[in-house]
Amino acid sequence: MDYTVKATSFPQEDAEIDIKTSKIAFGTTTKTADVLPNPAELFLGSFAACVLKNVARFAEMMKFQYQKAQIDVKATRLDKPPRMEHINYVLTIYSNDEKLNVRLLKKNIERFGTIYNTVKLACSISGSIKIIKHV
Template sequence: MMATSPKPKLSFLVQARRVDAHGSTADCKDARLVLDTDLAGRRDAFNPAELLLAALSACMIKGIERVVPILRFELRGVEVRVEGVRQDVPPKLESIRYEIVVDTDESDHRLALLHENVRKYGTVFNTVAPGTDLAGELRRKA
């Protein structure tokens, strides 16, 4: 029996640079984000904590997209709301609460299965969860 070589690990590269005292940019692939790195803050860009919450939200939606065809789960849409609470000393997000709202006619059991997959297989979710009080729910759209 021949040994198979291990699958290469997926890697990610983001490059960020300071534009001026009011902001920075981050580049990845063909995309660019404006970052709020201004000490006074700015309303037209995500600050670092908001970027983390956005990454967590995107991770949840991407996880749903990944598992929908496998589970043959029918949905019309997904919305995610994520809220983080920051502590000052040491500065960190002490808790993150999320709500995933799925527009679907699937059963409650199938919704629970979808939520289990989101929690179990999300790269960002599994990176954030061990160091943060991370909790939430997945529910059907009213």
Template sequence: MEYRVQARRIDAHGSLAVAKEAEVTLDTDLAGRRDAMNPVELLLSALAACMLKGIERVTPMLQFRIAGAEVRLDAVRQDAPPRLTLIRYEIIVDSPETDQRLDLLHRNVLKYGTISNTLSGAVPLEGILRRKA
């Protein structure tokens, strides 16, 4: 399986990424912009999407009952050299399933996630999956 994205500079304040029929405005302004995601936020969004898609993939196989899911992510960045040193996540599911089944869902989401597996080889991923209060 292969993926393709094209990105181009619009001006000094932003760029545009295109994949299939979707477009995403990129924050490539040195001063930053509030109406677009910067590269780290895009990376974290990709990880969140991977985790949510993983939930969608495994819940039918596990016959897992779920009414909703949310992913919260934080990253720690060092300056020299610039890189992420830690990504923390919290997956929150609205589900009546047992704690053991929640743990099974968590393990499966991490085990079969393309982005989570790729990133975990480069930066520590620390987090939990918990039931919505």
């Protein structure tokens, strides 16, 4: 598989990524640092999207139902050289399904996630899955 994105920026302005029919604005200036995602946050967003996509994928394969999945991602950044040192995530799945095998789901996410596997080559990752019974 090959992927293509296009990003554009102009001096003293913020930037935008074009992916298929989506436009994602991101900050490259200090004036929008509090309102637009920066490149590090987009990177973590991609990691989060990968995990959530795999929840949907493995729900079908493992035949479990869920009402919602949510992921919180935190990262530690080093300054010299600038890079992510560690990523920690908590994946919360709202489900009453007894067939949901959390250990197998976590193993599958960690084994088959494209972004997950790319990132783990560059920094350490730890995470957990929480199940919340949906009422």
